[in-house]
Amino acid sequence: MSRRPLVRECPPTTWYFRQPRYLRYMSREITSIFVGAYCVLLVVGLQRLAAGPAAWEGFLQALRTPASIMFQFLALVAAVYHAATWFNATQKAMPVQIGEDFVPGSVISGAHYVAWAVLSLAILYLAGVF
C-alpha cells in the first residue's frame, strides 16, 4: 500500500512573494534590522558618554556624516513603522472585556497612540527641543 501525503511546496527564501500580506509581514520583519543596528549605536553612545566630554562631542560629530544621517533616517522610518504596527496589534494581543462586552479594538489601539504621542512630546520637552 502506498500513500502520497500532501506536501506543500514552500520555497524557503522566496515564499513571501506569493501573497501581498506575506510581503507586508516581511516588510515589518525587516524593520528589526534597522532597530537592532540602532540599539548597537545606543550602546556605543553610552561608551562615549562614559569616556568623557571630548569623546561625547566626537560621538555627536560622528552622527553627522551623510551615511549616518541616511542610516538614522531609515531607522526612524523603521521605528515608526514598528511602533504603528505594534500598537495596531495590541487590540488583538490583549483584548479587554468589561462585563459581557469587549472594549472596541480601536479604543485599545487609540489609547496606545495617545500614550505614544504624550510620551514622545514629554521626552522632546525634557530634551530641550521646545
Add this chain to the structure above:
Amino acid sequence: MAKSHKPVVWFPFAAGGTVIAFFIPVIVLLTLMTALGHVPAGLGYERMHAFAASGLGKLIIFGVVALSLWSSAHRLRCTCFDFGLRADTLVATVLYVAAIVGSLASAIFLLRI
C-alpha cells in the same frame, strides 16, 4: 506540566517590543536632529551626563537599551529564519549572546558614569 524556556525569551521580547514602540522613534528623532545640526540642549554633555549619573536615569537607560537589544535579537532570529537561513540554533545563539553582551556592556558603561 511540561516546562518550557520560552517564557524566559518571550517576556523580555514582548516588553522590549513595547519599549521600542514607545521610546525608540523619539530617540532616533533626537539623534537625527543632532545629526542635522539642531542639537537639542538635553543632548549636551553636561545634561546627558547628569541624567545618566542619577539612579533613575541609569535604570531608564539600562531598561530601554537592554530590553530593546533583547527584543531586536529575538526578532532578527525570526527574520533570519523567514529569509531562509534555517540554522536556527546557531543564529539564536549568536544573536542572544550579542544581546546579553550588549546589555552587560551598557551596565558597565553606566556604572562608570
